[in-house]
Amino acid sequence: MNVTELNATRHSGTDIALPDGRSVPRIGVGGWAMGGPFFLDGRPDGWGDVDDAQSVRALELAYDLGARIFDTADVYGTGHSETVLGRAFAQRRSEIYLATKFGYLYDEATRHVAGSDVSPAYIGKAVQASLRRLGTDYIDLYQIHVGGLAPAAADAAGEALERLAETGAIRAWGWSTDDAAAARRMLAFPHFAAVQQELSLFCDGPDMLALCEANGLLSLNRSPLAMGFLTGKFGPATAMPASDVRGAGHDWVRFFKHGRPLPEFLARLDAVRELLRSGGRTLAQGALGWILARSPRAVPIPGFKTESQVRDNLGALQKGPLSAATMAEIAHLLAVAEDA
DSSP: OOHHHHHHHOOTTOEEEOTTSOEEESOOEEOSGGGOOOEETTEEOSBSOOOHHHHHHHHHHHHHTTOOEEEOOTTGGGGHHHHHHHHHTTTOGGGSEEEEEEOEEEETTTTEEEEEOOOHHHHHHHHHHHHHHHTOSOEEEEEEOOSOOOHHHHHHHHHHHHHHHHHTSEEEEEEEOSOHHHHHHGGGSTTEEEEEEEOBTTBOOHHHHHHHHHHTOEEEEESTTTTTGGGTOOOTTOOOOTTBGGGTTOTTOOSEETTEEOHHHHHHHHHHHHHHTGGGOOHHHHHHHHHHHHOTTEEEOOOOSSHHHHHHHHTHHHHOSOOHHHHHHHHHHHHHHHHO
């Protein structure tokens, strides 16, 4: 299906106005996995090896299927994800909404992450490095990647980002955080336009969504498929390799333990599996349809490693948001499953 055909069949409720005024489809693409291997706290923090040529083909396919929001971070593959994304859209830069993040310190040579820095001096260096890797002279949305900041540090970062917006190096900025109260303080800055929150069928974020809806912020949704859990491809016997972030032993990976999907989340998915498949959807499309129905400001940004994953994810645009009745039934069944 080409873009013209997609626009003709797109379900109502699947477009959103960006901070720059453009109206685009309400599903984007995340660039974590395409960064390839890198390490945090001595453990793998990527999704295994990647094929850059395949990544570029998948990005081009995403564009052909309607995606215009492409999100990455300088730390993904310690710069590699930005480089691949810039290469893929070198001839279409003005046609996409390019978002990246900063704040974690890393060594590009060893691909190890160590510490964080959101000081004004560091922001100035980080944005120049990202502009170079992305092959562009401006970033549409530049986001603080460190989720927890003291008020003074957040204010100083906000002031530095405002100065970058005034120079044209960035068009708008946001914050990847799940702390709605902290994000609310940033409303004082005129170019603060977005938050990136974790949001999925397994991880709701009502306070942040309310903030975005009340103030016209863009809500980019990381882990919309619960790190792949909501595709339905995992079972009790699944064991992720240690080279994959889900099997590396990070304590913040909530849906897997020692590389195995947690049984309570398998049970929750089983409880709503058929509802997610309503209307001929795949499980991934149902999970993304849940987000589209959850809030008009929500924009899921599922990651990918293959073209088939991109095709599946962007297919949710044709199916549209889940119905109100389906959403209510899912909420009931999940509540029952969580209490069991």
